[in-house]
Amino acid sequence: MKKILYILIAIIAGGLLAFLMNLPSDNTQKISDQSNITCDLNTQNCSIEHNGDQISFSFYPRPLEAMVPLTLKVDGLKHNYKNLNARIYGLNMDMGTIKANLENRGSLYIGSVVLSSCVVEVMNYRLELYDGDKQLGIYIDFNLKI
Template identity: 30%
Template sequence: MKKIIPVLVFLLIAGEFFWFINKPSKFNAKELGAHLSCHINIEDCSVKFGQKDVEISLNPKPLKVMIPTTLRLKNLGEYENLSVILKGVNMNMGKIESRFVKNGGIYEANVIFSACVGDMLYEGVLYSNGKPIGFKFEFLLEK
């Protein structure tokens, strides 16, 4: 009997742990991302920013978690110390911060996406010298 109690306690704790990590989220990333006009996971996107059409691309496609990914912005304009902060909308995975390097008229940054379970809706916000420039974009990272 003394040997069964620790086993039962272990099974109870393990069961609660697995239920917690697999419990259904109250947010559905695909439903949250349904309003997106472009799916950057499979194609490059063009976003209106002021008077410009800024092209956003993430490569390689399709996007995958824990794989180095290049974020490119074309036709954005001139900004000093441009950076991006990416955050999960449907789940807090912390911040993914990266600085851009300008090559001609193209800004490039390297990022690595993380995901916990299911699909992730991400929001990207651009900063110049640590201040937001008013450019935001969202995309769905399908796991």
């Protein structure tokens, strides 16, 4: 009787664990399509419009590679942020959140980041800007081809 009880508890716990692991985290929205990806950061600078301002994003070197240090540049921000950081997270797979602190250099904010690798051929990422822990509502989606 004890064996049956232990087996039932293990099955219930396993099912609960599988369910909890499939829930999206607070800051990650699961997006299966690429409708928000309109520019290729692998080959060019990409800009978005936010509150009437053009904000430009770029990575160097190009094309983007996983597990290689990249320089991220953000241009066009009108506000002088003291604790600006970028958070990069997967849209088609949960790869955790990659955080890069951005340093103000005149009209640019610059930081260093290493993108995670994955087993999927094309990884969809979202790069979102924060001031400390406060979301600014400024983001851009991009692909990383493995």
